[in-house]
Amino acid sequence: MLFKNGEITNNQWIHLTTEEIPEKGCVTLPMQRWLDEQDQMTARGLPSGVRLSPDCDFTQINTHLDNLDLIVIEFPVLADGRVFSFSKLLRRQGYQGEIRAIGNFVTDQMFYMQKVGVDSFELPDDIPTQDIEDTLNRFSVSYQ
Secondary structure: OOOEEOOOEEOOEEEOOOOOOOOOOEEEEEEEEEHHHHHHHHHOOEEEEEEOOOOOOOOHHHHHHHHEEEEEEEEEEOOOOOHHHHHHHHOOOOOEEEEEEEOOOHEEEEEHHHHHHEEHHHHOOOOHHHHHHHHHHHOOOOOO
16 A cells, blocks of 8 residues: 555555566666666666665765655664654755655654655555554644
8 A cells, every 4th residue: 555645546666676677667676776777777768766775875876866756765674763864864965756665664653754754655455544644643743
C-alpha cells in the first residue's frame, strides 16, 4: 500500500536489486547500482529513483539530486534513526522531489517522518487507512 498526499494511491514504482532494468516503467535501484548505471537510467528518459540504506554514504548522490524523481529511504530495523537524518539532510541540500519511507517502521513514526521531509510511505496492506490518518493528524503543534 502506498500512502501519499493524504491518501492511498497506486504505486507505479518497481524496486530492483540485481534484476535487468526494463525498457518501460518507473524504477528505483540501490544507491551504488544507480551511481554505476546512471547513464543508462538517464538514457531511458523515464522517472528513476534511488534507494538509500542506513549504512550508505548518501552524500555521493548530492550532485545528482536534480536527476532523481524519487529517493526511497529504507528502514531495515525499527530502531535505526539514521533514516530520519537522511531525509532532513536531503531537504537541506535542496532536494525537491519525493522522499519515500519503506521497510520496518511503525505508523506512530510517520508524523515525525513527515516533519523531516518524507512525502510518502510504503506500508503493509493490512494497516487500516484510519490508523494512518489518525497518526498523521495526532498532533496539532510541533516543538521542532
